Amino acid sequence: MSVTYYRINDLNMLGKEEDYVPYLYKPGKGWVVDNDNILMDRVMGFDESEPSNSPYKIGNTSVLDLVEEISQKEAEKIIANL
Numbered sequence: 001m002s003v004t005y006y007r008i009n010d011l012n013m014l015g016k017e018e019d020y021v022p023y024l025y026k027p028g029k030g031w032v033v034d035n036d037n038i039l040m041d042r043v044m045g046f047d048e049s050e051p052s053n054s055p056y057k058i059g060n061t062s063v064l065d066l067v068e069e070i071s072q073k074e075a076e077k078i079i080a081n082l
Contacts, residue, residue, distance in 0.1 A: 045064040
């Protein structure tokens with residue numbers, strides 16, 4: 001099983017990717033599937049405001065900077081303090 005944890009800085013949220021499935025942590029609900037692509041859009045640098053033919057639509061560094069990979073221990077610490 002492969003799990004990567006993320007801090008979504010602009011939304012003050014936690015995310016994880018587990019076996020290629022993205023999740024968001026929701027207090028009181030736990031890990032829920034990210035059906036709105038909040039995490040993966042940031043991981044891929046997807047900028048919806050760019051035109052469809054723009055070379056900056058994917059891999060946009062401004063969007064990439066909104067998320068950072070963290071350790072499982074860091075994620076658990078953040079969850080414990082929510």
